[in-house]
Amino acid sequence: MLKFITAVLTSLTTGSIYALMSTALVLVWRSTRVINFAQAGQAVLTTYIGYEVIVRSGSYWVGLIMAIVAGAVIGAAIDRFFMRPIFKRITTGPIVMIAPVVATLGLLGIVQAIIGFKWGLTYQTIAAPVSTDGYRIFGSVIAFSPFNLMVLVCVTITMLLLTLLFQKTNLGLALRASAHSPEIAKLSGIKVDGIRTLGWALAGAAGGLAGMLFVPSTYLYPNAMDVLLVFGFIAAVIGGLDSLFGAVAGAMVLGFAINFTTSYVSSRLVFPTAFIILILVLLIKPAGIFSNKKGRRD
Amino acid sequence: MSLIVENLTIDHGAIRAISNVSFTVPQGELAAIIGANGAGKTTLLRTLSGLKESESGSATWNGKSILGKRAEDLARSGIMHVSDGKSVIAELTVKENLALAGLWRKDKKDVVKATDEVVELFPILGQRMTQLAGSLSGGERQMLAISRALVARPKLLLLDEPSLGLAPLIVEQIFQTIKSLVTKMDLTVLLVEQNAMGALKIADEGVVLNLGSVVAADSAQNLLNDPAVRSAYLGF
Amino acid sequence: MHNFSATKKRLLLFILFGWLLLLVGDRVGELRQYQGSFVAMYTLAIASIILLTGYSGQLSLGHSALMAVGAYAGALSTNNAHLHPVIALIIATFVAGLFGLILGFGVARLSGPYLAGTTLALAVSLPSLANQFPILGGEQGVAFDVGAPPARFGEDFSQYKWFFWISSLAALIMIWLIANLLSSKYGRSFRAMRDNQVAAQLTGINTGRLKVTAFTISAGMAGLAGGLLVMLISGVSPSAFPLSLSFSLLTGAVVTGVYSLKGVMLGGLVLVAIPEIADSVVNRIGGSEGFTATLPGFLVSALLIAAVLFAPNGPGQLLKKKH
Secondary structure (H helix, E strand, O other): OHHHHHHHHHHHHHHHHHHHHHHHHHHHHHHHOOOOOOHHHHHHHHHHHHHHHHHHHOOHHHHHHHHHHHHHHHHHHHHHHHHHHHHHHOOOOHHHHOHHHHHHHHHHHHHHHHHHHHHOOOOEOOOOOOOOOOOEEOOEEOOOOHHHHHHHHHHHHHHHHHHHHHHHOHHHHHHHHHHHOHHHHHHOOOOHHHHHHHHHHHHHHHHHHHHHHHHHHOOEOOOOOHHHHHHHHHHHHHHOOOOHHHHHHHHHHHHHHHHHHHHHOOHHHHHHHHHHHHHHHHHHOOOOOOOOOOOOEO | OOEEEEEEEEEEOOEEEEEEEEEEEOOOOEEEEEOOOOOOHHHHHHHHOOOOOOOEEEEEEOOEEOOOOOHHHHHHOOEEEEOOOOOOOOOOEHHHHHHHOOOOOOOHHHHHHHHHHHHHHOHHHHHOOOOEHHHOOHHHHHHHHHHHHHHOOOOEEEEEOOOOOOOHHHHHHHHHHHHHHHHHOOOEEEEEEOOHHHHHHHOOEEEEEEOOEEEEEEEHHHHHHOHHHHHHHHOO | OHHHHHHHHHHHHHHHHHHHHHHHHHHOOHHHHHHHHHHHHHHHHHHHHHHHHHHHOOOOOOHHHHHHHHHHHHHHHHHOOOOOHHHHHHHHHHHHHHHHHHHHHHHOOEOHHHHHHHHHHHHHHHHHHHOOOHHHOOOOOEEOOOOOOOHHHOOOOOHHHHHHHHHHHHHHHHHHHHHHHHHOHHHHHHHHHHHOHHHHHHOOOOHHHHHHHHHHHHHHHHHHHHHHHHHHOOEEOHHHOOHHHHHHHHHHHHHHOOOOOOOHHHHHHHHHHHHHHHHHHHHHHOOOHHHHHHHHHHHHHHHHHHHHHHOOOOHHHHHHHHO
């Protein structure tokens, strides 16, 4: 029973971190129709920035806020000064279909290399602001700590704020309209380019938060977020790639699948489990299990 | 305040879609551009609303050039384009669709007032406010598309095939509403239609487009009575 | 008959080029022979990307994993089953091709972003699997030894020259086969599908099957390249196939011009040259350990971005502009 409760709690925690990453990918996908592979690089970069701020200020919380702000600024800058010129420049030839995604891959490499230049390839650590010792239940320690609880709370608050933004504000309406139909949004007088940049900024901020919540449980190095990018992508696909709710729900599905496999079968099967889930979803319900749209095949 | 198009030429990919087209729509009038499928009507409207670039020629509204401007800036300056295919966002509610064109307007009171006015114009929309636009019928979507444009308080309305795919009764209703808008909302309207008969009946002016060129331009009444136009474009 | 003569001409061209390569191989030192083997291996791997992306319009980030599949298959064939190295390389090709076929049924029909993401997931997750099956040797991996060159080539015939011969011949034969395929009606179908999928379907092309075919062949080519790679580094381990290998291959393909097989060797040369250039830069200006280790990756990515921005349709595009 205790094992089960622990598995549920850790599933929620890891699922919530995947959810931040899948949300970041979905936000960019909705605004630009590109899977932003550079998101892994962006999130690591902002976490290094958070790390530097923590070293200087001594406060995790200041570092957290700076990482989120940096994530938003970097995300917006990438769209404005990198992606937009690429879309403007490349308009003909079969390369049009792959150029944007290839560009995000190139960017991922550049960002990770810059991190290597600046911080080297050694592993750094960020100390958690609250205890990482597991809670004690009936005299035995479980694998769920105050820090895990904090992660859960932070992500829940973030998701609530995002939902409010999207559903209750004018900006949210503009974001949704631009995602579903950029042309009609433009014809209605909405500055779609700016809204798109905002989508990238929100995604960058979510990635910044993801890094700061993920790294205290592991290490910080240039490729620290690669695996999270893959899990975030799988979660986003489970959720249908277009829906923010789906991104979170897909992340939870993946979180539970992975943690229960680890607890009850073997931690060796984490990747195969995730990959099999991805393939199954793509084969059976390519539009995602939380979507009622048509398939994703051409 | 009139729309003046002079020697406008537009390419669509490798094809010349509009070649050397000129016409004028005086303020407060309703002009209809008629012509068969492929005559270049939609391309012309997309260029006037900033969605497409032109090759040469000029187009001015209120004395200012409107070519090469961004669609969203033209929309904010009072030129609203209701594109074809029932241009509503299916994933948003009726209310949200209407709100889109008022998001950027400073005068929020007038946005509310304009929204009330369009609901008065199309009462059915009032009953559907919280439904997704995707659940509306074809006619209701067209009403919503026009209404959304009106919420922005436009001066010039560009309408692309509002009758497309609608039942005759609904077409009649929509055409009559468009006609009434001109005076009620102080509008200038450029209406592009394949339904030449219906369009010319409500229009003041008419322009006949064929393969990208103007083949006739006159008052709508004269065009309706012109035997050549009748046989070629009205089908009787 | 016209077609026949074109095929014949191509065969002659490949034989001539192969002859030239072997002549050059005779006249350069061991380091260059070794690098030449890498050029051949990379060229083959890049050709597999060009076939997939350039001709059938699918973007794969998982070719490092497909190479790993071929590499393990080849290594196990020599190391455990004691088969002849040439047989091992053929097995590498077919096993990877079979893997690609099975995978292709699942993913090849997916549209762009889904295929890219799924193959990325494969590239990240497959190498980590290798640690978990004892037969694959964990982090140590499995040795792959092609053995010394046959005695009849004489005592002067070095191991590196032997590597160079095997790599070059394998790459030449494979690329020759693919070039023939692409000039056949298959090639025309591929291009039709890439340029306009709907139109291709309307002309009766079964695009689904064609995509799986392309994925299978491409995987087989990658598998052979993987086999060659572990021959050159004399053993296979998970760390030989990082995600960055996939990125490098993509860079090589884009730099070469992803829509033509013609200049494919350029991509192989670039990938071998980049670490050299990085080394000489470090030697000249010095730098931290992080700088040294990261510079090649930086150059690859910078080149990828530059190629997409300035010559998205290949270097031929730059030349044409000058006219």
